[in-house]
Amino acid sequence: MKRLLLLFLVIILLLLGFYAYRLYTGRVPSLTTVDAEISVSTTDLIHAFNTDSAGANKKYLGKVLSVNGNIKSIEKKSATVVLGADNISTAIRCSMDSNFVTALAGLKENENVMIKGVCTGYIPDDSGLGLGADVVMNRCVIEKNIK
Amino acid sequence: MMNRISILLTFILTAYGVNGQDKYFTKSGKINFYSVTPLEDIAAANASAVAVLDTKSGSFQFSILIKGFEFENEEMQEHFNNDYMESDKYPKAEFKGQVLNTSAVNFKKAGNYPVQVKGLLTLHGVTKDIQSTGTIKVDGNALRANSTFNIQVADFNIIIPKLVRDKVAKSVKITVDTSLEPLKG
Numbered sequence: 343m344k345r346l347l348l349l350f351l352v353i354i355l356l357l358l359g360f361y362a363y364r365l366y367t368g369r370v371p372s373l374t375t376v377d378a379e380i381s382v383s384t385t386d387l388i389h390a391f392n393t394d395s396a397g398a399n400k401k402y403l404g405k406v407l408s409v410n411g412n413i414k415s416i417e418k419k420s421a422t423v424v425l426g427a428d429n430i431s432t433a434i435r436c437s438m439d440s441n442f443v444t445a446l447a448g449l450k451e452n453e454n455v456m457i458k459g460v461c462t463g464y465i466p467d468d469s470g471l472g473l474g475a476d477v478v479m480n481r482c483v484i485e486k487n488i489k
Numbered sequence: 490m491m492n493r494i495s496i497l498l499t500f501i502l503t504a505y506g507v508n509g510q511d512k513y514f515t516k517s518g519k520i521n522f523y524s525v526t527p528l529e530d531i532a533a534a535n536a537s538a539v540a541v542l543d544t545k546s547g548s549f550q551f552s553i554l555i556k557g558f559e560f561e562n563e564e565m566q567e568h569f570n571n572d573y574m575e576s577d578k579y580p581k582a583e584f585k586g587q588v589l590n591t592s593a594v595n596f597k598k599a600g601n602y603p604v605q606v607k608g609l610l611t612l613h614g615v616t617k618d619i620q621s622t623g624t625i626k627v628d629g630n631a632l633r634a635n636s637t638f639n640i641q642v643a644d645f646n647i648i649i650p651k652l653v654r655d656k657v658a659k660s661v662k663i664t665v666d667t668s669l670e671p672l673k674g
Contacts, residue, residue, distance in 0.1 A: 370563045399580060404556055404570070420517030420536065435516060437537055437557075462537070462556035463580040469541045469550070471672060473514060478537050480557055 372439060373458050373483045376406055384411025384425045388432045391464045391477050402461040408485060409434060410456040416449055423449060423457060423482070431467070431474035436482040445484050456486040510596075511545040513632050513669035520553055520665050524658040531565060531657065533558040540667040542634055547591040549606060549634065551665065552583045573647050573657075574613055582612040584619070594625050601626050606636055615645045623665070632669040637662065 380402065382390075387409055390398040414426040414433055421443045426433035436457050438446065449455060459479030467475040518538030524531040535558045540551035555576035560566040570576040586608015588594075594602040602625045610619045623636030639660045642649060649657045 368562045368564060370560065370566060399577075403577060403580060417517065422517060422537075435537065437517075460556070463554040465539050465552050465554065465581065468552075469514070469539075471512060471514070471541060473516070473539070473541070473672075476516065476539070478554055478557060480537070480559070 370481070372441060373406060373460070373481050376458075378408035378458050379405045381408040381410075384409055384434055385427075387434060387477055388426060388430060392432050392475065395464050395466065399463065403463055405461055406458065407461050407479065408456060408458045409436075409479070410486075411454065413449060413451050413453055413455055415451060416446060418446060421446065423455070425455070425457070431472065432476065433474060434477045434479060436479045438482045442483050449484070455484060457482050458485050459483070510671050512541065512543050512672040514541045514672050515539070515667050515669050518551055518553075518665070518667035520551070520663065522558070522664075523662040525662070526656055526658050529656040531560070533560045533566075533569065535559070538665075538667065540634070540665075540669065541672075542588070542632065542667075542669055544591060544594070544596050544632075547588040548586075549588050549608070550583065550585045551667070552581060554581055556580065568653075573642075573649065579612075579614045582610070584608055584610045586619070588623075588625070594627070596627055596632070599627050599629065604634075610640070612640075613645045613647055617644055630671055634665070634667045634669060636665045639663070 387402070387407070390401070409425060411425045412427060413423060414428065415424045417424065421438045423436045423438065423446065424433050425436060436459050457479070459482035462478045462480045465476050465478065467473050516539050517536055518540040519534065519536050520538050521532065521534045535553055537557050538551045538553040540549070542549045555574050556570060558566070558569065560569065586606055589605040589607055594604065604623050604625050605620070606623050607620045609616050619638060619640070621636050621638035623634060626633040639662050641660055642657070643659065
């Protein structure tokens with residue numbers, strides 16, 4: 343009887359362990375542990391989408407990118423770092439990983455930065471209001487703050 | 490004479506100022522979706538919607554990237570992108586419509602105003618009529634536009650494999666939550 347109870351306990355523990363393992367491994371991983379597939383400069387990435395968005399989608403969509411370039415603005419409220427230049431309306435909007443939101447405090451406009459994120463695509467400016475088009479990156483982490 | 494010109498100038502400038510306040514936008518609108526079944530609840534969030542509201546004409550539109558939806562579970566996110574939404578082929582979804590009763594909203598007075606929205610939703614390459622209710626919250630210089638509606642997955646040619654049919658709802662709830670700021674033009 344005791345043995346049966348012990349066996350039962352072991353099985354339950356194993357099941358719990360398996361469940362915890364699945365729960366942990368099933369999570370979307372932080373990009374800190376993932377290598378970038380493509381390294382590209384802000385200027386080149388913007389140019390690629392502006393000139394041939396279909397081709398750029400094929401190359402960059404869904405890929406982990408390491409992008410380096412100038413910080414155009416920082417939007418604390420939405421935890422977004424905008425990369426680009428003042429004289430180009432298209433920008434790269436990097437939505438930060440929730441664990442990296444505090445790192446925003448260490449960034450300044452017009453400094454260079456290297457950000458790793460998943461490219462989720464391109465939203466052209468079809469509002470006709472001059473909002474500028476955007477390349478969007480998600481789950482972003484800061485790789486290097488180049489002063 | 491000088492006085493008249495300056496009055497005229499002030500008038501023109503104010504008119505322009507008022508005009509500039511008609512359009513509101515955000516690039517960090519939140520769009521979530523929920524699929525609820527007895528077997529499994531699935532939720533995903535996207536916080537990078539571009540939304541524009543014209544308070545004068547009532548036109549409201551938003552664009553969103555499908556790959557920007559985040560799930561708790563990696564496998565679900567992959568199924569969502571690869572199998573259901575085919576986000577490589579259809580990377581973007583958009584809504585183009587109209588707030589039908591902007592006249593019922595006093596954009597100069599703080600408050601919550603119920604609104605009706607109607608328009609075309611394009612998703613997975615299919616465009617459908619959508620009608621919904623929502624709220625516009627006026628708070629000083631900023632607006633917050635909210636809406637919740639349901640879509641039938643089958644309406645957008647999204648095919649759920651038999652194996653998981655009981656885990657994915659046929660009717661999915663979409664919530665739109667946008668904090669809009671005046672467009673400086």
